[in-house]
Amino acid sequence: MSPWRGHLLLLRRCYFTTFRRLYSSSSSSSPSSPPAESSAEPTPPPKTPIQLLRNSPYKLHIYRSKSTNPFFNLSAEDYLLRHSPVDSTLLFTYTNSPSVVIGRNQNPWSELNFPLLRSPPYSHVNFVRRRSGGGTVYHDLGNLCWSVIMPRKAFDRDTNAHMIVRALERLGVSNAAVNARHDIVLKAEDGSEKKVSGSAYKIIKDRAYHHATLLLNSELSDIGRLLHSPLRDFMTSKGVESVRSPVANIGVDTEQLVRAIEVCFLKQYSRDGGKDEVSVVDLEEEETIKGRDYIREGMEELQSTKWLYTQTPNFFLQIPSKTQLPELPGLPGLSPVIPEHGKVKLLATNAKILSTTITTSPDPSVAFLQSQESHIRLLNKDFSGPSLNSTIREIKSLSDSPSAHELASWLNVAVGEWIGDKDWDEKIGKDGEKTLRARAAERKLERYKHGKAKIEEKKNSKGAKKAKVRDSVLDKQGVYKVTQATNEFEVEGSSAVIEKKSTPSS
Amino acid sequence: MASTLRIASRVLPRVSASFSKSAIIPTRVLNSPLSRRQFSKTAVPFELVRRYTKDHEWVEVDTETKIATMGITDHAQKALGEIVYVDLPEIGLEVDQDGSLGSVESVKAASDILSPVSGTVTEVNEALRDAPKIVNDSPEDDGWVAKLDVDEVGLEQLNDLMDANAYAQATNE
Numbered sequence: 216m217s218p219w220r221g222h223l224l225l226l227r228r229c230y231f232t233t234f235r236r237l238y239s240s241s242s243s244s245s246p247s248s249p250p251a252e253s254s255a256e257p258t259p260p261p262k263t264p265i266q267l268l269r270n271s272p273y274k275l276h277i278y279r280s281k282s283t284n285p286f287f288n289l290s291a292e293d294y295l296l297r298h299s300p301v302d303s304t305l306l307f308t309y310t311n312s313p314s315v316v317i318g319r320n321q322n323p324w325s326e327l328n329f330p331l332l333r334s335p336p337y338s339h340v341n342f343v344r345r346r347s348g349g350g351t352v353y354h355d356l357g358n359l360c361w362s363v364i365m366p367r368k369a370f371d372r373d374t375n376a377h378m379i380v381r382a383l384e385r386l387g388v389s390n391a392a393v394n395a396r397h398d399i400v401l402k403a404e405d406g407s408e409k410k411v412s413g414s415a416y417k418i419i420k421d422r423a424y425h426h427a428t429l430l431l432n433s434e435l436s437d438i439g440r441l442l443h444s445p446l447r448d449f450m451t452s453k454g455v456e457s458v459r460s461p462v463a464n465i466g467v468d469t470e471q472l473v474r475a476i477e478v479c480f481l482k483q484y485s486r487d488g489g490k491d492e493v494s495v496v497d498l499e500e501e502e503t504i505k506g507r508d509y510i511r512e513g514m515e516e517l518q519s520t521k522w523l524y525t526q527t528p529n530f531f532l533q534i535p536s537k538t539q540l541p542e543l544p545g546l547p548g549l550s551p552v553i554p555e556h557g558k559v560k561l562l563a564t565n566a567k568i569l570s571t572t573i574t575t576s577p578d579p580s581v582a583f584l585q586s587q588e589s590h591i592r593l594l595n596k597d598f599s600g601p602s603l604n605s606t607i608r609e610i611k612s613l614s615d616s617p618s619a620h621e622l623a624s625w626l627n628v629a630v631g632e633w634i635g636d637k638d639w640d641e642k643i644g645k646d647g648e649k650t651l652r653a654r655a656a657e658r659k660l661e662r663y664k665h666g667k668a669k670i671e672e673k674k675n676s677k678g679a680k681k682a683k684v685r686d687s688v689l690d691k692q693g694v695y696k697v698t699q700a701t702n703e704f705e706v707e708g709s710s711a712v713i714e715k716k717s718t719p720s721s
Numbered sequence: 722m723a724s725t726l727r728i729a730s731r732v733l734p735r736v737s738a739s740f741s742k743s744a745i746i747p748t749r750v751l752n753s754p755l756s757r758r759q760f761s762k763t764a765v766p767f768e769l770v771r772r773y774t775k776d777h778e779w780v781e782v783d784t785e786t787k788i789a790t791m792g793i794t795d796h797a798q799k800a801l802g803e804i805v806y807v808d809l810p811e812i813g814l815e816v817d818q819d820g821s822l823g824s825v826e827s828v829k830a831a832s833d834i835l836s837p838v839s840g841t842v843t844e845v846n847e848a849l850r851d852a853p854k855i856v857n858d859s860p861e862d863d864g865w866v867a868k869l870d871v872d873e874v875g876l877e878q879l880n881d882l883m884d885a886n887a888y889a890q891a892t893n894e
Contacts, residue, residue: 318826318831319826320826320831346831347829349829350829372830397829415829415831417830417832418801418832453806454805526808529850656817659817659818660874
């Protein structure tokens with residue numbers, strides 16, 4: 216074995232223990248920071264590593280989430296993407312409680328089985344729309360999510376997938392490979408391939424991430440059922456459609472695999488012959504949210520109806536005449552048939568109805584009336600089950616038609632209710648105060664109004680101060696010094712403005 | 722008859738020569754439909770200023786009407802690959818410099834579109850909803866993403882951005 220391996224392992228373990236002792240703020244008995252209760256002013260609690268991340272002198276970071284909340288993990292990932300030093304590389308690993316996760320530009324109604332998602336054995340499964348592109352995936356505790364956050368210039372769709380393949384090889388999985396869709400597959404002896412990992416990417420100003428799932432011991436039977444929409448055959452959507460692939464579990468232990476990935480990550484990105492200093496952090500949900508408003512507001516956004524439903528690209532729903540609609544979970548015994556001369560067409564933009572034609576009558580003049588009335592009544596209504604159901608029942612020209620009523624009940628369940636925060640606003644938070652985004656935008660405008668000379672002056676002084684702090688930090692040894700030094704230096708808020716300012720211009 | 726032919730043979734080459742010459746000039750003009758350079762050269766009160774950002778967006782501002790048209794650059798389009806969806810911003814959205822103007826998706830990657838200057842969105846390129854590939858085919862012309870109303874602050878922000886030469890240099894590095 217190469218001397219590399221032992222070296223890195225040792226290095227990792229040593230820093231891991233150092234950080235654990237110094238940073239784990241949940242344990243108050245930290246030996247290196249004796250409580251200074253004798254002084255009149257109470258000392259502020261030590262900053263958590265994620266609060267210090269922006270000014271961290273380290274180039275390599277390993278974050279592990281202790282939470283299984285998908286909204287927290289995705290928001291923390293977004294925070295790490297936007298607030299880590301621009302030239303650093305991070306590895307973030309997490310596991311989510313059962314969730315169906317659609318890509319940023321997907322239509323949930325053609326990807327997910329909402330009736331099943333809302334009925335008992337599955338009602339605990341979260342519906343999540345992530346910030347990266349790509350298709351729909353299923354997460355549960357048997358699935359490991361990994362994410363590598365890197366400078367945009369270093370972005371490549373395959374490098375990190377190969378890194379994972381190497382990590383799997385360390386655990387004795389030798390038939391893993393990266394396919395043309397940048398996913399990881401297991402190759403069987405007969406040449407067939409089964410997907411075990413799905414990749415997606417997010418690119419921002421100067422940073423990018425590659426994140427992916429890894430099926431270890433997932434409930435594979437749930438995947439097929441939950442990702443089969445009763446509306447899919449009738450939907451034509453803009454945006455991105457999932458590519459269906461046969462899947463398999465790898466069957467290795469999550470903890471072991473995380474270790475193997477971390478070692479491969481250090482090997483891949485270490486620039487100093489294995490002597491790099493690495494910051495290793497365990498993220499606790501509660502304490503992290505308390506320390507970072509950005510993550511809390513990110514979680515609120517991910518759970519808003521605006522993000523989950525209204526973000527849907529335009530789509531067209533058309534059910535041909537004489538179609539017998541399938542029976543739905545939670546609605547047994549109802550499978551309505553669209554009449555021979557009937558028409559069901561519906562166009563929606565931003566998940567609001569733009570035009571509709573619902574007719575059931577063979578008589579053209581009655582059908583014309585039905586089509587006009589259905590259009591007027593449904594115009595601008597939300598594409599949600601209850602809203603469709605009640606509005607279709609209000610249409611007078613359809614009131615004699617039993618098939619229209621059956622259709623209304625069927626759509627009620629098939630489309631489902633919008634579950635999420637309906638009042639979320641990106642400008643005003645729940646407390647009535649301006650949100651982080653609004654405050655950041657305001658500060659930025661303020662700076663422009665104060666004139667450029669002042670900005671330059673500020674920039675220079677900040678740069679000098681930063682250089683000074685960094686020098687003093689790097690002169691001395693040990694990690695705790697960083698905490699002390701950056702405590703004074705930590706700048707207010709966590710807006711993108713400051714992030715940009717502290718960016719060394721390349 | 723013979724004289725006619727002689728005349729024709731004398732005339733024909735000249736005709737074809739002048740024809741080909743005149744054919745070159747108009748195509749050159751036609752190929753640049755907006756004739757930006759020619760507009761900006763003339764000493765009329767308005768000017769079209771085209772600038773580029775470090776994160777690969779272009780912006781063209783009409784300094785008279787203060788309307789800015791923006792999109793992603795050819796370099797960005799090539800780096801991203803085939804674009805499958807453009808998430809356009811809402812009309813009326815007030816955005817500051819580097820604020821989000823939606824995103825583009827290509828090969829499973831969602832990339833933020835950042836606003837080169839601050840302003841208010843007045844128009845979005847509806848054609849991209851049905852045919853996002855226009856961004857690949859003509860990123861700096863038909864594939865524009867949004868039009869913004871900018872104020873003095875926005876015009877001043879143009880000074881922070883690169884011109885075509887500086888951008889070409891920056892992307893070649």
